[in-house]
Amino acid sequence: MADKHPYVISNGPLIQVVNHLRKSFPATVNADTLKKLGYAKKNESYVINTFRFIGIIDEEGNKTDKAGKIFSSHDDNTFQKEFSGIIEKAYTELFSLHKDAWSLDMDSLITFFRQTDQSSSLVGKKQANTFKALAGLSGHAELPEHKRKKTGEAAKRTTDKTKQKPSLVKQGATQSELENPIEQTSNSRNQIGLTVRIEINLPAEGDQATYDRIFKSIRENLLNG
Numbered sequence: 001m002a003d004k005h006p007y008v009i010s011n012g013p014l015i016q017v018v019n020h021l022r023k024s025f026p027a028t029v030n031a032d033t034l035k036k037l038g039y040a041k042k043n044e045s046y047v048i049n050t051f052r053f054i055g056i057i058d059e060e061g062n063k064t065d066k067a068g069k070i071f072s073s074h075d076d077n078t079f080q081k082e083f084s085g086i087i088e089k090a091y092t093e094l095f096s097l098h099k100d101a102w103s104l105d106m107d108s109l110i111t112f113f114r115q116t117d118q119s120s121s122l123v124g125k126k127q128a129n130t131f132k133a134l135a136g137l138s139g140h141a142e143l144p145e146h147k148r149k150k151t152g153e154a155a156k157r158t159t160d161k162t163k164q165k166p167s168l169v170k171q172g173a174t175q176s177e178l179e180n181p182i183e184q185t186s187n188s189r190n191q192i193g194l195t196v197r198i199e200i201n202l203p204a205e206g207d208q209a210t211y212d213r214i215f216k217s218i219r220e221n222l223l224n225g
Helices: 011-023 031-037 044-054 065-070 076-090 092-097 106-117 121-137 152-164 175-179 181-190 208-223
Strands: none
Touching: 011 031, 011 044, 011 121, 031 044, 044 076, 044 121, 065 076, 076 092, 076 121, 092 106, 106 121
């Protein structure tokens, strides 16, 4: 037995497509249309089935006259009121049993869909979630937030900021240097030394006594002074 009430895998694409159609509703909406728009990837057929069920496109995917009127309403309150009407009509059996269907909890909705369509627990939950999304678009519930990945320039800016972040600790710094940077700087200044390089050209004809006098003079005047 086919599922009587539709469902989508994820509510995010359904909400995104409805919001897009409020801005621009093409004459025909099918799976190829959603692919070109970049919405509902791998979820196209579920979204299309839902649109057929609520009556905004026909079996061939053509926009209905009813959809043309409702989706051309720029005012949010007007749109939500008229959209509520088509949802109530599409879910006639649910609203016949529950006058407060908009505010039903998830367990009650899942029970209704499972009993009505003989659907599994998993499908019944998805049917309930789909109705909740439609209720949100109708202004009768909070719309779920869906996170979007950073792409393009936003991702590039984040990467650039990470690359430009200066290093706060020098490479190879010891724990003592990190805890007492001022003291270490002071000690480093006190330990500064001077290195002097001396080149000695010894006379080739000199004897041992000559060499001894030269080194003695260096020791007395430079090394010990």
